[in-house]
Amino acid sequence: MADSRAPAASAATDRATSPMQKVSVALLINGARTQLQIAPWTTLLDALRDRLHLTGTKKGCDHGQCGACTVLLNGRPINACLTLAVMHDGVEITTVEGLAHDGSLHPVQQAFIDHDAFQCGYCTSGQICSAVGLIREGRARTRDEIRETMSGNICRCGAYPNIVAAIEEAMKAT
Amino acid sequence: MNNFQYSRAQDVADAVRQSAADSSARFIAGGTNLVDLMKYDVERPARLIDISHLPLRAVEETPDGGLRIGALVPNSDLAWHPRVKDRYPLLSSAILAGASTQLRNxxxxxxxxxxxxxxxxxxxxxxxxxxxxxxTGCSAIGGINRINAILGTSDACIATHPSDMSVALTALDATVHATGPHGARTIPMTDFHRLPGDMPERDTNLGADEIVTAVELPAHGFRSNYTYLKIRDRLSYAFALVSVAVALEIDDGTIRQARLALGGVAHKPWRDPEAEAALIGQPIAQDTFARAAHIILRDAKGYGHNDFKIDLARRSIMRALNQAAQGTPQSQSDKRIA
Known part of the structure; x- marks a missing residue:
């Protein structure tokens, strides 16, 4: 027990001495299936960005506290930074790159533009994925409920009023 | 995060077998806490046993009118489950008070x-x-301990258990079903989490070789008079400084049954039979509530930064008992405290 909780200093040694035990996983991202040989300690977020080059999903805190990495797993928002890619063999994953269809933006994407619902934009793909999940789920109706359902997505530019307005409009449109 | 072996359990027996064969292995299901702990090198398992595909996702009626919840039911599914919303709204409310949409999913x-x-x-x-x-010692004692415990602490540890769901399950007298190499057993929620004592490394009474398979709720859900009041540094997506679960059975202005459980104040969800006894048989009155609050907090002890929690808990208990008695439970979206 004590050994398994040894301090961080030994991490580099581990990587040098442990065999690379890659695991085969079929990721189903935005409708496309990709077979990857992947180290089991690769998060879904790192697999998306570094292996599949889908960099629309952002790495913010990398600890599930900011929501920048939000993607949809079977249509439901999750933090891609807190889950391992190897655990999602064949499961339908949608990233911000998968929302537009036939050259038309998703209604939530269009509403974010129409309402100027961002400033720097770093949190935006996560905000949009959470909003798509919120509308699909169909439980949030009031502004209070939208804010509560979206509380896992932090915007340090403080675009919250416009984000809520964009979601309200997209809810009406869908 | 450290390198580790990854394997999938085929069934519960296989999970137990794999775990018994490697004492440094950890089960992974949702992973929202474990992966985070691994990123901080707090957890460094040599093997992860993936149990997320095991068939433990059912919410089923029990013969005695209760509900059996599979260990892998996601928090969001449980909170919004029609039977839970209808019969155990305290549980639903507590789950929705915790974490974020993404984490609950x-x-x-x-x-x-x-x-x-x-x-x-x-x-x-x-x-x-x-x-x-x-x-190695406790850095929180004498350190920055604003979020730490005021009840049931020891010289070795003043950590709190962070779960909201567990506070409601404790108030509702739920039981935990576990399976190990020697078979299955049940553990009452009130005995599931431990006080730190001189072994704070052990959070629960679950054996290292056991796996949680289900949580069972008894028939009585206290659907009319309940509340989950959570006080924290921001209105959403923060751990409780103090939380209060109340469930009452009221008959003609008299309290017939009472449950009072606190979160954010101890190493386990905190219940006190004497505080509940002080409510039972009494009229709905402020002095009744004050007496119960006094009893449950009588041994509370601050460590400096968290001294405020004692009075915060007292006031929160009063507010929560009033919310429950009046049938006006705290909303988890409109955060104005009624």
């Missing part, structure tokens, strides 16, 4: 029970922590 029922403390020093591997590394 991944986190499992069993994993929520087994999440680790958010004590700052437990997470900081550069500091001493008896829970993380037994015998």
């Amino acid at each position: 991944m986190a499992s029922t069993g994993g929520n029970l087994l999440q680790r403390t958010r004590c700052l020093y437990f997470y900081d591997v550069a500091t001493s922590c008896n829970k993380r590394k037994p015998g």
